[in-house]
Amino acid sequence: MHQQYRSxxxxxxxxxxGKADIRPGDRRESRSAxxxxxxxxxLTRLRLLTDIGDTDLAALERLCANPRQFGGRAExxxxxxxxxxxxxxxxxxxxxxxxxxxxxxxITTLLLPGDICDLDGLYVxxxxxxxxxxxxxxxxxxxxxxxxxxxxxSRDVADALGWLGAVENxxxxxxxxxxxxxxxxxxxxxxxxxxxxxLTVVGRxxxxxxxxxxxQEAMADVLGLTSVHINRVLHRLRASELIEQRGNxxxxxxxxxxxxxxxxxxxxxxxxxxxxxxxxxxxxxxxxAAPSQPMAPGFSHA
Amino acid sequence: MHQQYRSxxxxxxxxxxGKADIRPGDRRESRSAxxxxxxxxxLTRLRLLTDIGDTDLAALERLCANPRQFGGRAExxxxxxxxxxxxxxxxxxxxxxxxxxxxxxxITTLLLPGDICDLDGLYVxxxxxxxxxxxxxxxxxxxxxxxxxxxxxSRDVADALGWLGAVENxxxxxxxxxxxxxxxxxxxxxxxxxxxxxLTVVGRxxxxxxxxxxxQEAMADVLGLTSVHINRVLHRLRASELIEQRGNxxxxxxxxxxxxxxxxxxxxxxxxxxxxxxxxxxxxxxxxAAPSQPMAPGFSHA
DNA sequence: CGGCCAATTGAAGGTGGTCAACCTGAGTGG
DNA sequence: CCACTCAGGTTGACCACCTTCAATTGGCCG
Numbered sequence: 268m269h270q271q272y273r274s275x276x277x278x279x280x281x282x283x284x285g286k287a288d289i290r291p292g293d294r295r296e297s298r299s300a301x302x303x304x305x306x307x308x309x310l311t312r313l314r315l316l317t318d319i320g321d322t323d324l325a326a327l328e329r330l331c332a333n334p335r336q337f338g339g340r341a342e343x344x345x346x347x348x349x350x351x352x353x354x355x356x357x358x359x360x361x362x363x364x365x366x367x368x369x370x371x372x373x374i375t376t377l378l379l380p381g382d383i384c385d386l387d388g389l390y391v392x393x394x395x396x397x398x399x400x401x402x403x404x405x406x407x408x409x410x411x412x413x414x415x416x417x418x419x420x421s422r423d424v425a426d427a428l429g430w431l432g433a434v435e436n437x438x439x440x441x442x443x444x445x446x447x448x449x450x451x452x453x454x455x456x457x458x459x460x461x462x463x464x465x466l467t468v469v470g471r472x473x474x475x476x477x478x479x480x481x482x483q484e485a486m487a488d489v490l491g492l493t494s495v496h497i498n499r500v501l502h503r504l505r506a507s508e509l510i511e512q513r514g515n516x517x518x519x520x521x522x523x524x525x526x527x528x529x530x531x532x533x534x535x536x537x538x539x540x541x542x543x544x545x546x547x548x549x550x551x552x553x554x555x556a557a558p559s560q561p562m563a564p565g566f567s568h569a
Numbered sequence: 570m571h572q573q574y575r576s577x578x579x580x581x582x583x584x585x586x587g588k589a590d591i592r593p594g595d596r597r598e599s600r601s602a603x604x605x606x607x608x609x610x611x612l613t614r615l616r617l618l619t620d621i622g623d624t625d626l627a628a629l630e631r632l633c634a635n636p637r638q639f640g641g642r643a644e645x646x647x648x649x650x651x652x653x654x655x656x657x658x659x660x661x662x663x664x665x666x667x668x669x670x671x672x673x674x675x676i677t678t679l680l681l682p683g684d685i686c687d688l689d690g691l692y693v694x695x696x697x698x699x700x701x702x703x704x705x706x707x708x709x710x711x712x713x714x715x716x717x718x719x720x721x722x723s724r725d726v727a728d729a730l731g732w733l734g735a736v737e738n739x740x741x742x743x744x745x746x747x748x749x750x751x752x753x754x755x756x757x758x759x760x761x762x763x764x765x766x767x768l769t770v771v772g773r774x775x776x777x778x779x780x781x782x783x784x785q786e787a788m789a790d791v792l793g794l795t796s797v798h799i800n801r802v803l804h805r806l807r808a809s810e811l812i813e814q815r816g817n818x819x820x821x822x823x824x825x826x827x828x829x830x831x832x833x834x835x836x837x838x839x840x841x842x843x844x845x846x847x848x849x850x851x852x853x854x855x856x857x858a859a860p861s862q863p864m865a866p867g868f869s870h871a
Numbered sequence: 872c873g874g875c876c877a878a879t880t881g882a883a884g885g886t887g888g889t890c891a892a893c894c895t896g897a898g899t900g901g
Numbered sequence: 902c903c904a905c906t907c908a909g910g911t912t913g914a915c916c917a918c919c920t921t922c923a924a925t926t927g928g929c930c931g
Contacts, residue, residue, distance in 0.1 A: 387735040448793060
């Protein structure tokens with residue numbers, strides 16, 4: 268039997284272990300998501316979703332010291348160039364993209380604060396795609412051996428890195444499903460749902476609203492559409508009052524409808540964390556509350 | 570400057586370390602790709618592309634003992650069900666797929682002999698997609714802790730697993746680019762190119778020809794198209810004499826043109842192996858020979 | 872022979888692309 | 902203060918790629 272949503276029944280509240288609380292209604296400045304270590308979204312994510320201990324976190328935090336600042340359209344990693352450093356995105360939005368010979372571009376991964384830009388660099392010399400910023404960014408460049416050392420020394424770090432890779436994988440697979448099967452409207456709705464989830468985890472969304480600093484052209488490159496069509500579909504979503512935009516601010520007016528349109532199921536983001544270590548459930552139960560109208564009644568596969 | 574193809578200039582031949590030779594012109598039975606250990610495509614791949622040593626290989630081989638046989642449409646892993654075992658595909662074709670609520674299906678990963686079906690299972694309890702066979706398959710089901718133990722004990726094994734994950738990631742990203750940017754014809758051509766590469770590595774292709782046991786419907790689910798359209802595009806590729814099909818056998822008649830149509834660059838498959846450990850270059854230089862006509866003249870990005 | 876699945880082919884229709892024009896707001900320089 | 906520029910958003914008309922629906926063929930196996 269297929270489990271549509273994580274069975275939120277019963278006592279789904281786990282021990283809280285002093286993790287960051289990230290209720291969406293929480294209206295604080297977006298730069299203070301975690302209670303200690305200033306605002307390092309990378310650490311926030313690990314603390315929230317993995318078993319990683321304080322010593323390891325401290326070691327990772329040290330690696331993030333002295334981040335470099337980049338402008339809005341900087342190239343962090345060139346396609347095919349060997350890299351001796353990994354890049355951890357601490358603030359701003361970036362992307363991994365592939366360029367086709369004739370100039371067509373596909374953004375394969377949208378990188379948000381807390382994401383590692385080039386995890387594959389741990390195993391692969393020449394990355395097969397380029398990393399570029401989409402907004403001004405703060406990026407920690409940590410040496411490959413340094414991270415590998417940590418991973419060798421601590422099973423927790425190794426597992427955390429593996430988990431990050433697995434989640435990235437799952438997100439790519441889900442986007443495949445979007446690109447291959449969903450209509451433009453479904454896909455865009457799905458995209459906005461995913462952003463809400465991911466930004467919430469790192470404390471960059473509140474009240475179903477977040478800053479969306481992307482041009483319609485960038486969104487087009489993510490969704491495999493044209494900017495013209497993005498424009499039209501956004502218009503439709505606004506017209507049906509699912510979302511509202513004021514400048515860069517995007518507000519989701521009707522979460523239930525939006526995710527029903529999208530066919531959005533957050534399972535693939537693995538918000539339950541590594542080995543179920545995550546506390547996002549307790550912190551943000553609204554994420555998993557079943558939509559008022561069942562999204563896929565009697566759905567099963569055999 | 571962008572590097573179109575791996576610079577095959579000069580002495581690209583590495584020490585051969587007794588690895589399997591996989592020249593494409595080699596016309597032997599498809600079940601005897603590696604010289605020892607019978608035909609275990611999983612080991613073949615690791616031996617060919619990673620630094621992994623004989624003791625580790627032997628340990629992995631032990632895990633593959635007593636594979637189970639499955640029929641042509643068996644479900645190996647159900648979406649959302651927790652799994653305590655990983656599945657290594659030893660023979661036959663399978664896939665990971667996502668089902669949308671209304672029945673639309675996207676095959677996110679095509680699994681060939683030698684692939685691990687559910688690598689994410691190392692880090693994630695409930696897989697977010699299902700694994701099913703597409704042909705009769707031989708599958709080794711190895712316990713999660715057993716593999717994890719090996720990885721903890723041996724850095725080489727850990728690296729090999731990480732590398733496999735990174736390659737999977739890159740393949741997903743490339744498919745994203747196909748789904749989002751390429752036309753049906755480009756995408757299908759690309760798909761056939763990729764299959765040739767991957768099958769060659771595990772000794773299941775020869776003379777630019779391999780067995781393609783997929784229905785057009787399955788291909789449609791991979792490429793995000795309809796089976797009707799797959800049929801038409803295949804027809805076109807045959808008409809322009811790029812490929813030829815005789816039953817399940819697919820032969821690539823014009824490799825140069827096919828990959829030019831596809832815009833296929835094998836970089837993302839990382840045939841150079843973990844840390845450049847691979848010998849595929851020496852064994853199958855044709856893979857990387859530049860097409861007679863440059864595919865993307867003067868292509869660069871800045 | 873009959874049944875079934877997959878491949879094949881045709882006709883019609885829709886989603887999303889292409890091309891082009893225009894608008895808006897921010898920044899810049901006179 | 903206004904003219905100018907430029908990037909990004911918006912809108913319209915037209916068209917093509919791919920889908921949908923449907924019918925037919927071919928191969929395999931009971």
